[in-house]
Structure formats: C-alpha cells, structure tokens
Amino acid sequence: MTTDVTKTTEKTPVEAPETTTGGRIYRPLADIVETPDAVTLMLEMPGVGAEDVDVTLEKRVLTIRGKVHPAQPEKLQLVYAEYGEGDYERSFTMSDDFDADKISASVSNGVLTVTLPRAVEAKPKKIAVTTA
Incomplete structure (x- = not known):
C-alpha cells in the first residue's frame, strides 16, 4: 500500500515585495504618456487617498507606494x-533628462497621476534652416 501525500504551499512570487505586515502588495497598472515637455504616468490605485501616497526619486529610480x-x-x-485589498508599489528606472524639482503628483477617482517635466537641456530643440 502506497500513500501519496501532496503538500500544496502557496509561495510568494520572486518579484513581489516583502512585507512586514503580512498584507498583500499589488503592482498597479500604469499608462505612460510622453510629450516633448514631459512624461506622465497614470496608475490605478483604488482606495488610496493623497495622504497615503509616497512618491520618491532616488538614484534615478522613481518609486510609488500607496497605502x-x-x-x-x-x-x-x-x-x-x-x-482583494492591499497596498500598492511600483518602481520605474528613469533617465537623467527629467527635472526632479518639478515632479508633481495628484490623485483623483482612484488614479494617481505623476508628471515628470523634462529638464530644459533635454527638450528637443528646433534648428532653423536657412538658404545660403
């Protein structure tokens, strides 16, 4: 007689952040819009108020957390x-062509909008062509 014991354990995905609270952390869906003047990120974060959002830029990594x-x-x-209720976290590696002092963020109807203005030096320049 053989006994087949199957033990099922639920593992945390490798890419999921570790938590100290034991709660879930979701990776919010994001839309990214690029213009010559700025890049705008729009992230779905239902249930998160403006006071519960943390946006940081450190060593070119933009990290967004929502509680x-x-x-x-x-x-x-x-x-x-x-x-499923849980917190949100997502990180983006940024290039150096953004003005870190002018980054802005707002939340409305469960969507966080982060605007990253381009640095003046990084904006495309139109070169006028003349006839000789």
Whole structure:
C-alpha cells in the first residue's frame, strides 16, 4: 500500500515585495504618456487617498507606494469577497533628462497621476534652416 501525500504551499512570487505586515502588495497598472515637455504616468490605485501616497526619486529610480486602509463595515459580516485589498508599489528606472524639482503628483477617482517635466537641456530643440 502506497500513500501519496501532496503538500500544496502557496509561495510568494520572486518579484513581489516583502512585507512586514503580512498584507498583500499589488503592482498597479500604469499608462505612460510622453510629450516633448514631459512624461506622465497614470496608475490605478483604488482606495488610496493623497495622504497615503509616497512618491520618491532616488538614484534615478522613481518609486510609488500607496497605502490602503481596509474597509470594515460596521455590524456586517463578509460572506464573499472578490476584491482583494492591499497596498500598492511600483518602481520605474528613469533617465537623467527629467527635472526632479518639478515632479508633481495628484490623485483623483482612484488614479494617481505623476508628471515628470523634462529638464530644459533635454527638450528637443528646433534648428532653423536657412538658404545660403
């Protein structure tokens, strides 16, 4: 008689950040729009308020973190849930052609918008061509 014991363990993906709280960390979806003057990032971060967003730029790495405060309905017991709550984190490696002092961020309707203006030296220059 043989016994087949299958042990299933759920592993954390290698690319997932480690947490000290034991909660989930999601990688927010992002759209990136580029113009000659700036690059704009738009990240989906539902449940995150402006006071709970941390945007840092260190050694050309732009890191965005968002903290979610779980909703606890009073006097209600959750029977079924499809929406997973957790914090958000995403990093982008940037080139040197952005003006770090003019980066701005705002949040509205669950979307964080980060605008990275190009440095004056990095903006394309139009060269006038004349006839000789």
